[in-house]
Amino acid sequence: MRAMTLDFDTKTTMSLESQMQQLALEASVVSNVIETFKSIIPNLADSIYNQYKSFSQNDDNIRVIVEDAKLTFGKLKLKLPHASFVSQSKTLVSVPEGFVGNLLAYSLTLSNMSNAVFSEANKTLGEYNFALSAFISNKESKISLKDHTDIFVRARARREELTALIHAFFPKDSDLSKAHLGDVIHRFADLEPLLHSVEKLNNQRKEHNLAAVSDSVKKSLDLLKIIIDDTKNNGIAQVSGAAAQNISEGAYEIGKYVEFITVYRYRVEQLVSTIEKLMKSLEANI
Secondary structure, eight states: OOOOOOOSSSHHHHHHHHHHHHHHHHHTTOSOOHHHHHHHHHHHHHHHHHHHHTOOOOOTHHHHHHHHHHHHHHHHHHHGGGOOHHHHTTOEEEOOTTOOSOHHHHHHHHHHHHHHHHHHHHHHHHHHHHHHHHHHHOHHHHSOOOOOTHHHHHHHHHHHHHHHHHHTTOOSOOOOOEEEHHHHOSSGGGHHHHHHHHHHHHHHHHHSOHHHHHHHHHHHHHHHHHHHHHHHTTSOOOOOHHHHHHHHHHHHHHHHHHHHHHHHHHHHHHHHHHHHHHHHHHHHHO
């Protein structure tokens, strides 16, 4: 399996970006952008839905893999005092595809960003759903000149910051899924902290209410459907440029952030599987 990447910026996204550029241009010169707004909102909702479909909540296999790694390390730990790290340092071990760096540092990075990933998601979704509800129920919101896009600029900046932390360990596009042991850990003494770090990731996974995030995304989709239906049925006849950009840019960033969460969770599961394989390989060969 190739390394998972953010796919939102594809041909479909470029089409959306072109539409959003048109919307931004119209917003600066036209008082009513209903026609452009009407055409872009269904595409944005589809993009969110496509990410939402892959937003699986069933990741109990992570717990099973962590428990297996703990059992293997219990046997490996008895052998380590009699083993030489230098003699094992050139042994090829499995790593995430394209990974370059220290596994313990990578695991700690994923763990340290965990709370930020989900707190930003909850905050942004809450603010966006409030904006959608106000747009639907309040006529003044549809023609408001107030710009609320700073909410989504913040979310984008946070997402890009967190994405960069992960990408630092994947500096180039590569199919390589093997590395020398000495290139991914510094010493045998790193193995126990590495195991503890993936245990922490598993505990954090249980602490985050993924179902609540999923429900919030579903609510966004339901509210967007109401807006789409209203535009089709002429229930909305006038939308200011600022209001249209608030809703459109929010939808775009929600889609991007949902995809980022999916990728983050994939990276965690991928790392846990890597550590299990590492423990089994060393236990079998030492």
